Amino acid sequence: MDQIIERPFDWITIGLLVIAVILLIRSFTLSNKLKKLRKSYSQFMDGTGVEDLEHVIIHLKQRLHEQEGGHVSLKQTVQSLGETVRRKKGNVGIHRYNAFEERGNDLSFSIAVISDEKDGMVLSGIHGRDQTFIYAKPLKEGQSKYTLTPEEIEAINLALRREA
Structure with missing residues (x-):
């Protein structure tokens, strides 16, 4: 019993070793998930001519902004035509x-x-x-x-x- 009390560092070493093994297993698991994510990302981006998703999102945002401007313009044109039609003597x-x-x-x-x-x-x-x-x-x-x-x-x- 005196040996157990005299060597508390052995228990700390064993605990640290168990934690290191758990972290190593977790590291391999995350590495596999990251590999699958990279594969999915590569398949998603394949053929787009863009190297990263950030450029795709920026491009889509710009196109959406252009379409909103076009929508406002079309709405004004339709309102103008409606006003013109109401003024026609038909x-x-x-x-x-x-x-x-x-x-x-x-x-x-x-x-x-x-x-x-x-x-x-x-x-x-x-x-x-x-x-x-x-x-x-x-x-x-x-x-x-x-x-x-x-x-x-x-x-x-x-x-x-x-x-x-």
Whole structure:
């Protein structure tokens, strides 16, 4: 028993030896994992023409930034086109009627050509036996500085119903 007490350094040496063996085993395990990781990395990077992953990530980030800029530009273009389309005078309403109740057919007409903002014009043709008169009235927000007839108002309403 005196020998065990006199030689505590033997136990410390054995403990250190066990720790060294455990660390050696752990080192081999990590070495194998690192070898597999390098193999996977080499297969992943094979054929890309890039030597490290950092350059790939930087390149992808730059391309993403360019695409975001392109997306913003396209969005602005679409909004601009939408605004242009709304301002186009593409809503048309035609109302035919008989201007003179006692004779003739529905040969008179009112045509409204307006935008979504109700800007545009109304053309009215009053057909008589010997001649036809054509009148044009500008529209701003659905109103004209000239008096609108009920037939012209009907043509405007027909044009507005087509936009819906």
